[in-house]
Each structure stands twice: as structure tokens, then as C-alpha cells.
Amino acid sequence: MRKELRIERKNKLLQAAAEVFAEKGYAGASISDVAARAGMGKGTVYGYFPSKEDLFFDVFFWYALQLMTDIHLNFFNGRLSVREACLRFTSELVERMIESIKMYPLTLEFWSAAASGGLRDRLKQAMSRMYCDYRNLIGSMIQQGIETDEFLPETDVEGLSAGIMGAIDALGLQFWMDPDFDIRGAAEQTMAAILNGISVHPETGDKG
Amino acid sequence: MRKELRIERKNKLLQAAAEVFAEKGYAGASISDVAARAGMGKGTVYGYFPSKEDLFFDVFFWYALQLMTDIHLNFFNGRLSVREACLRFTSELVERMIESIKMYPLTLEFWSAAASGGLRDRLKQAMSRMYCDYRNLIGSMIQQGIETDEFLPETDVEGLSAGIMGAIDALGLQFWMDPDFDIRGAAEQTMAAILNGISVHPETGDKG
Amino acid sequence: MRKELRIERKNKLLQAAAEVFAEKGYAGASISDVAARAGMGKGTVYGYFPSKEDLFFDVFFWYALQLMTDIHLNFFNGRLSVREACLRFTSELVERMIESIKMYPLTLEFWSAAASGGLRDRLKQAMSRMYCDYRNLIGSMIQQGIETDEFLPETDVEGLSAGIMGAIDALGLQFWMDPDFDIRGAAEQTMAAILNGISVHPETGDKG
Amino acid sequence: MRKELRIERKNKLLQAAAEVFAEKGYAGASISDVAARAGMGKGTVYGYFPSKEDLFFDVFFWYALQLMTDIHLNFFNGRLSVREACLRFTSELVERMIESIKMYPLTLEFWSAAASGGLRDRLKQAMSRMYCDYRNLIGSMIQQGIETDEFLPETDVEGLSAGIMGAIDALGLQFWMDPDFDIRGAAEQTMAAILNGISVHPETGDKG
DNA sequence: TATGAATGAGGGTTCATTCAT
DNA sequence: TATGAATGAACCCTCATTCAT
Numbered sequence: 072m073r074k075e076l077r078i079e080r081k082n083k084l085l086q087a088a089a090e091v092f093a094e095k096g097y098a099g100a101s102i103s104d105v106a107a108r109a110g111m112g113k114g115t116v117y118g119y120f121p122s123k124e125d126l127f128f129d130v131f132f133w134y135a136l137q138l139m140t141d142i143h144l145n146f147f148n149g150r151l152s153v154r155e156a157c158l159r160f161t162s163e164l165v166e167r168m169i170e171s172i173k174m175y176p177l178t179l180e181f182w183s184a185a186a187s188g189g190l191r192d193r194l195k196q197a198m199s200r201m202y203c204d205y206r207n208l209i210g211s212m213i214q215q216g217i218e219t220d221e222f223l224p225e226t227d228v229e230g231l232s233a234g235i236m237g238a239i240d241a242l243g244l245q246f247w248m249d250p251d252f253d254i255r256g257a258a259e260q261t262m263a264a265i266l267n268g269i270s271v272h273p274e275t276g277d278k279g
Numbered sequence: 280m281r282k283e284l285r286i287e288r289k290n291k292l293l294q295a296a297a298e299v300f301a302e303k304g305y306a307g308a309s310i311s312d313v314a315a316r317a318g319m320g321k322g323t324v325y326g327y328f329p330s331k332e333d334l335f336f337d338v339f340f341w342y343a344l345q346l347m348t349d350i351h352l353n354f355f356n357g358r359l360s361v362r363e364a365c366l367r368f369t370s371e372l373v374e375r376m377i378e379s380i381k382m383y384p385l386t387l388e389f390w391s392a393a394a395s396g397g398l399r400d401r402l403k404q405a406m407s408r409m410y411c412d413y414r415n416l417i418g419s420m421i422q423q424g425i426e427t428d429e430f431l432p433e434t435d436v437e438g439l440s441a442g443i444m445g446a447i448d449a450l451g452l453q454f455w456m457d458p459d460f461d462i463r464g465a466a467e468q469t470m471a472a473i474l475n476g477i478s479v480h481p482e483t484g485d486k487g
Numbered sequence: 488m489r490k491e492l493r494i495e496r497k498n499k500l501l502q503a504a505a506e507v508f509a510e511k512g513y514a515g516a517s518i519s520d521v522a523a524r525a526g527m528g529k530g531t532v533y534g535y536f537p538s539k540e541d542l543f544f545d546v547f548f549w550y551a552l553q554l555m556t557d558i559h560l561n562f563f564n565g566r567l568s569v570r571e572a573c574l575r576f577t578s579e580l581v582e583r584m585i586e587s588i589k590m591y592p593l594t595l596e597f598w599s600a601a602a603s604g605g606l607r608d609r610l611k612q613a614m615s616r617m618y619c620d621y622r623n624l625i626g627s628m629i630q631q632g633i634e635t636d637e638f639l640p641e642t643d644v645e646g647l648s649a650g651i652m653g654a655i656d657a658l659g660l661q662f663w664m665d666p667d668f669d670i671r672g673a674a675e676q677t678m679a680a681i682l683n684g685i686s687v688h689p690e691t692g693d694k695g
Numbered sequence: 696m697r698k699e700l701r702i703e704r705k706n707k708l709l710q711a712a713a714e715v716f717a718e719k720g721y722a723g724a725s726i727s728d729v730a731a732r733a734g735m736g737k738g739t740v741y742g743y744f745p746s747k748e749d750l751f752f753d754v755f756f757w758y759a760l761q762l763m764t765d766i767h768l769n770f771f772n773g774r775l776s777v778r779e780a781c782l783r784f785t786s787e788l789v790e791r792m793i794e795s796i797k798m799y800p801l802t803l804e805f806w807s808a809a810a811s812g813g814l815r816d817r818l819k820q821a822m823s824r825m826y827c828d829y830r831n832l833i834g835s836m837i838q839q840g841i842e843t844d845e846f847l848p849e850t851d852v853e854g855l856s857a858g859i860m861g862a863i864d865a866l867g868l869q870f871w872m873d874p875d876f877d878i879r880g881a882a883e884q885t886m887a888a889i890l891n892g893i894s895v896h897p898e899t900g901d902k903g
Numbered sequence: 904t905a906t907g908a909a910t911g912a913g914g915g916t917t918c919a920t921t922c923a924t
Numbered sequence: 925t926a927t928g929a930a931t932g933a934a935c936c937c938t939c940a941t942t943c944a945t
Binding site: 309310311321322325330331 | 913914915916917918
């Protein structure tokens with residue numbers, strides 16, 4: 072069927088574009104680069120995406136969806152205490168970051184593109200929503216912890232979700248800048264502190 | 280020519296460049312734009328900076344120095360408990376972010392430029408160092424807390440510093456994306472949770 | 488794309504470039520000028536030549552090859568005494584110069600470019616070789632004259648070839664500077680003197 | 696006296712300009728380069744020459760005058776046979792070329808500038824006159840040879856002068872291109888052939 | 904539909920020239 | 925008068941986009 076081939080080629084282009092944008096940045100990447108990486112002709116790209124900007128925008132959604140799907144697929148299939156679930160979740164995010172640290176620059180490009188240029192508004196809004204989704208993911212877990220009396224009732228779900236999400240995100244940045252940075256340890260310790268801070272019965276610090 | 284005048288003009292250019300780069304991004308900003316913003320001729324810029332890249336790089340240091348100086352000037356002049364000092368410090372950072380949120384895109388540009396392009400290595404290294412400095416700032420406070428028995432002795436100073444620094448940073452990002460985001464609350468709550476988590480005598484959650 | 492069309496357009500560009508460089512000089516000619524002269528867009532030029540320097544370099548070879556080909560085609564097809572062959576040859580060169588005197592400035596540009604700038608070494612070497620080829624052309628004729636006992640056996644083939652080649656070349660320069668300059672006469676007389684000077688049986692001066 | 700200082704500085708500028716133009720070519724040389732080489736400020740140049748073009752034009756005359764003066768000073772002070780005088784003269788020219796081969800590119804720049812650009816007409820005319828002067832120098836010697844019955848009466852003075860002058864000139868070019876080129880031998884042999892060719896009593900070829 | 908040659912707008916950079924000191 | 929900072933015109937080159945094949 073025609074449709075399938077078209078979708079396949081579109082995905083190939085998105086993958087190629089994601090890689091090239093990650094390596095060279097949005098401005099530094101040319102449509103030629105992307106087409107070549109995808110093994111197609113330059114003009115063909117325009118049969119799938121109306122402009123470089125649109126391609127980049129679509130890469131954002133394609134990439135964000137991949138991440139989210141991975142997380143859902145890999146994570147929500149166990150029965151754990153809320154505390155453990157939180158740790159599992161953040162640790163999952165961190166592992167994903169480590170795996171795909173080569174693609175981290177792509178995220179930086181998204182942010183940069185959300186700050187200026189023709190995609191600014193569209194991208195800013197989309198990223199804002201994406202961040203919300205992640206915050207809500209964490210938020211719902213914290214909320215659950217409150218409801219099960221694991222966490223203190225006065226806990227500020229929204230604020231803390233944002234803080235946790237932000238910490239994980241920014242640890243990725245630091246890991247990207249310095250591969251020697253102990254991202255696993257930092258994430259674990261930060262989460263442990265936070266969870267202790269909001270737990271009704273904090274764990275003892277000694278990990279043995 | 281008077282040395283002062285040269286310095287004055289150089290600063291004017293740095294200021295103008297910072298603004299233009301923040302508004303249009305590195306790629307979208309032209310030297311003409313910067314020169315016009317500074318009220319000078321295009322060629323004049325090249326009397327102060329050898330290239331657009333160098334200008335951008337210098338803007339980074341100039342901007343980073345400003346931030347650091349501000350923080351040092353505004354912060355280190357009181358006698359507080361370590362816990363309060365930490366809160367004061369992060370709150371200070373947050374206020375600074377709110378004040379200069381218009382310039383937040385500049386930071387995104389720095390990151391993006393550290394990811395690819397001719398400045399990559401130089402910038403990546405410089406940003407890594409800058410992050411280290413900030414982490415050490417927080418780290419030294421936590422260390423002090425441990426030594427004064429305010430914080431648990433088993434606290435992982437390095438990891439937590441990174442987590443705190445990252446959280447604050449990323450909260451800025453969320454605030455920039457969404458001006459309605461309660462960055463002050465999120466920062467405060469996150470810090471409160473963390474500090475509680477590592478405190479020998481956690482505060483009660485009720486703030487009244 | 489058809490190979491022929493590409494070659495055709497490349498030749499059109501070389502022709503246009505040769506003309507523009509001849510008229511405005513290398514530094515004074517812009518790629519825009521060349522493109523316009525060839526009836527193409529500015530960017531198209533870069534599809535055929537990677538840079539202005541390379542274009543100029545290729546023009547040199549293209550032009551030199553044209554000259555050499557013309558000479559071979561037009562000259563080597565008769566049975567003449569060596570003396571007459573020499574005269575025919577130089578006269579041929581002179582006629583060619585007169586015909587294409589409008590392009591003489593191009594040669595001056597080649598020399599100038601061989602003296603400084605990014606093409607210096609490449610061009611200097613290439614021109615040196617080209618001069619050698621021409622000298623050898625004349626040299627082989629003189630050598631033949633020696634072998635047929637038309638010319639004195641002690642004749643210095645190398646030195647004389649260079650002298651003859653140089654004289655013809657420089658007469659072109661004088662003709663270019665002053666269109667009233669009798670280049671045919673000067674070439675003929677100079678050659679006559681030289682050939683007489685090395686002939687075993689010099690001709691009488693009166694040509695009637 | 697003021698006037699002398701001014702003249703001194705002007706000469707220093709001319710010397711510096713000649714060197715820089717020889718090294719970098721007209722287009723490649725900047726006024727800054729010249730000023731720096733002369734140990735002056737950039738603006739000062741404009742106190743002596745109204746424009747870069749004028750400076751270059753003046754360099755031409757200054758340089759041409761130097762050459763001509765040298766030749767007059769060094770040459771016209773002996774009593775020789777016309778034949779010997781001719782050989783002395785050309786050998787003198789050749790020695791001068793060898794001495795100052797480093798400056799040969801300057802001549803190429805003059806030619807190139809005479810071919811196009813704002814100086815074209817002025818320079819072309821000036822160079823044409825200069826060539827005439829040299830031709831007349833040789834021409835007067837040949838004429839003298841005719842009058843003293845050393846040379847054949849039917850000799851074409853004008854044409855031959857041009858040929859000789861051109862040959863010497865072009866041998867310089869070949870020597871510049873290839874330092875291994877035996878310019879002395881080539882000049883000597885070429886002149887010997889020519890002089891034999893027009894002599895009433897040609898010398899025997901064997902030089903012993 | 905796939906291709907890549909053609910296009911020209913756009914921008915970083917150089918440098919001759921001016922002018923305030 | 926000497927200086928060099930300031931200026932902006934000019935140009936090489938890139939690359940997103942179009943379109944004929």
C-alpha cells in the first residue's frame with residue numbers, strides 16, 4: 072500500500088532530521104544534510120514537510136512522543152509503594168537520558184528554538200504542555216502518596232512536581248556537559264532527600 | 280583614545296548584543312542588529328570583537344559574571360542558620376531570574392551554542408565550570424550544615440548540590456515558558472522538602 | 488541531468504569569467520558579474536566552481552588549453568624549411584595575439600595572481616610549466632634546424648627558445664599598450680635577425 | 696627644514712608601499728599594511744597621498760625613475776664598440792633584474808593595474824611611455840651601429856628595439872617564475888644571435 | 904513522485920576613507 | 925600634523941526553496 076511507504080519514509084526523515092539537528096543544531100543543519108542522512112534527494116523532503124521550520128517542529132513532537140511512549144511502556148507495569156514508584160520513575164528517566172545522551176543537544180535546540188525565531192510561539196506552547204504532562208505524571212504519584220498517608224498532607228503537589236521534574240531535567244544537562252558527572256547518584260540522592268522531606272515516616276539515611 | 284571610553288563602548292556593545300541575542304537568538308541576530316542597538320556602525324563592532332562568535336562568547340562571560348557578582352553582593356552579608364541561608368540563597372536566585380526573565384532566552388542560546396557550532400567546545404567547557412561554581416556555592420553551604428549538625432552526616436553534598444542547582448535552573452525554564460507558573464512557591468516548596476529531608480530536626484510542615 | 492548540458496554551462500561560465508576577469512581584473516570582478524554575463528544566477532556559479540579562486544584557476548587552464556590547441560591545429564600541417572617554419576610559427580602566435588588582444592589583460596591578471604594571493608603557488612607553477620611547453624615547441628624547431636645544418640651547431644637552444652618566446656610575448660604587451668605599435672613588423676624583424684644570427688647561410692637583408 | 700622631513704617621510708612611504716604591493720599585490724595590500732611597514736599611522740598616509748590608487752600610481756613613477764636612474768648612472772660611462780655597448784646594456788638590465796627579483800611582482804602588479812580598475816588609463820599610458828623610453832635607449836644604440844657601419848643598413852631599428860626590450864623583459868618573468876632559469880645565458884645568447892643577425896661582420900660562434 | 908540544478912536573499916567580514924583628538 | 929577609531933559600502937559564500945525533468 073502506498074500510504075505505508077509514505078509513512079515509513081516520513082519516519083526515516085524524522086529520524087534523520089533528529090540526528091542531524093542534534094549534531095549540528097537547527098541553524099547549522101541544512102536540508103541537504105537531512106536528506107542525505109535519510110538517503111533521499113533534497114527536494115523529496117519538501118514532499119513531506121512544507122519547510123525546514125515545520126520539519127523541526129514535527130521532529131519535536133515525534134521525539135517527545137517517543138520519550139513519553141517509552142516511559143509509559145517501560146514504567147507503568149508494577150506494584151510498588153509510592154516512594155519506590157517515584158524512585159523507579161525518576162531512575163527510569165535518568166536511564167533514558169543516559170542512553171540517549173547523544174541526543175541531548177536536540178532538547179537544547181528545542182529550547183533555543185522556542186526562545187526566538189519563527190517557531191517561537193508554537194514551540195514554546197508545545198514545550199510548556201509537555202512539561203505539564205510530565206509534572207502531572209509526577210504530581211499524580213505524589214498525590215497518591217498523600218492519599219495513602221505515605222506523604223505529608225500539606226505537601227505542595229504542584230510545586231514539588233515542578234521541582235522534581237526540573238531537577239531531573241537539569242541533571243541531564245549537567246551530565247551532558249560532563250560525562251564524569253554522577254547523574255545516577257545525584258538523582259537518587261536528590262530524590263531521597265525530597266521524599267524523606269515529605270514522608271510521614273522518613274527512612275533512615277543509612278542505606279545498608 | 281581614552282581607555283575608559285573604549286571600555287564603556289565595549290560594555291555598551293555587550294549589553295546590546297546580549298539583548299539582541301536574547302531576542303533573536305544567535306543565528307537570527309545579525310551584527311548589524313547589534314551595532315544598531317548599540318548605536319554604532321556595523322564595522323565598529325569588529326574593532327572590539329574579532330568575530331560574531333567571539334562576541335557571543337564574551338557576552339556569555341560578561342553575563343555570567345554579572346549574575347555571579349550580583350549574587351555575591353546581594354547575598355553574603357548576613358548571619359543566618361544554614362537552613363535559612365540556603366532558602367535565602369535560592370530565593371535570591373529565583374528573584375534574580377524573575378527580574379531578568381526577559382533575558383532567559385539568552386541562557387537557552389548559550390546552551391544551544393554549547394551543543395553545536397564553532398563555539399561548542401569553548402562554551403561547553405565554560406558552562407560546565409560555571410555550573411561547578413554554583414554547585415560549589417550550594418555545596419559549601421550544605422557542608423557547613425553538616426558540620427554544624429544541622430544536616431544529616433550521611434548527606435551526599437555533591438549530588439544534592441547538583442540537584443538543587445538543577446531544580447532552580449529548571450524552574451526558571453518553566454517560569455519562562457509560562458509566566459503564570461508559581462516559581463517562588465515551587466522553589467520554596469522544593470527547597471523545604473529537600474532541607475527537611477536532610478535535616479537532623481525537620482521543621483513541621485505547617486508554616487504558620 | 489544531461490552531462491552535455493552541464494559541460495555546456497560550465498564552458499559558458501568559463502567564457503563569461505574570462506571576459507569579466509579580462510575587463511575588470513580578478514579583484515574587481517564579482518561573482519555576480521560573471522553570473523550575469525553568463526546569464527545565470529549568482530548561486531549557480533558555485534554549483535560549478537567551489538570558489539572564486541578555483542574559477543579563476545580553471546579559467547587559466549581553459550584559456551591556456553584553447554591557445555595551445557589553436558596553435559597546434561593551425562600550425563603543424565605543412566612542409567617548410569625550419570627557418571620558414573619558425574617564422575610561420577611566430578607569425579601565427581602574433582596573429583593569435585592580435586585577434587584576441589581584447590583578452591590580453593587576462594594574461595596580465597594571471598601573472599599578477601601568480602605573484603600574490605591565494606593562488607600564487609598553484610598558478611606560478613602552472614604558468615611556469617606552460618612557458619616551458621612553449622619554449623620546448625620552439626626549442627624542438629631550432630634543434631631540428633641544427634640537425635639539418637640550417638643553424639649553427641653551437642646555438643644555445645634553451646636560451647634562444649626562451650629569448651624568442653619572451654620577445655613574442657612582450658611584443659604582445661607592447662601592442663596591447665599601444666594599438667599603433669607594429670607588432671607584425673617587430674616580430675618579423677626580430678625573428679629575422681635572430682634566425683640570421685644563427686643560420687649557417689644567413690639570408691640577405693633585402694627582402695625584395 | 697620642514698620640507699625635507701616631509702620628503703623623507705614620503706619616500707619612506709613609497710618604499711614601504713612598493714614592498715607591500717610587491718608582496719601582497721595591489722588588492723591584497725591594505726593601507727594599514729603600508730603604514731605599519733613605514734612605521735606610521737594609517738591616517739598619516741592620507742596626508743601624503745590622496746588615495747590608495749594615487750599612492751600606487753606614485754609608486755610606479757618612483758620605482759620606474761629609480762630603475763632608469765640606476766641604469767643611466769651605471770651604464771653610460773664607458774667607451775665601447777656598439778656591439779659591446781649593447782651587450783653591456785642588456786647584461787646590465789639583467790643584473791638589475793636578478794638583484795631586485797624580489798620586487799618583480801611589483802611590475803606584474805603595474806601591468807595588471809594598467810589592464811583594469813581606476814588607474815587603467817593613467818597607468819597604461821605611463822607604462823607605454825616608459826617602454827618607449829627604453830626602446831629608444833636601445834634604438835639609439837642600434838642606430839649608432841648602423842651609422843658606424845657595424846650593423847646592416849636595412850635593419851629595422853624600431854622593431855628590433857621592441858623585440859630586444861621585450862625579450863629582456865620576458866626573460867625576467869621566466870627567471871622570476873623559475874629561479875633555476877639561466878637568465879644570464881639566455882639573455883647573452885639571444886643578444887648574440889640578434890647582434891650577429893644584424894652585424895655586417897658577424898662574430899664566429901665559438902666564444903673562445 | 905523523486906530528484907537535484909538553479910536561484911537570490913541574507914549576513915559575516917574587510918578595508919578605504921573620514922574626522923575628532 | 926599625526927593618529928587610529930568609526931563608518932558603511934561591497935562582496936564572497938551558504939542554503940532554503942522552487943521547478944523542470
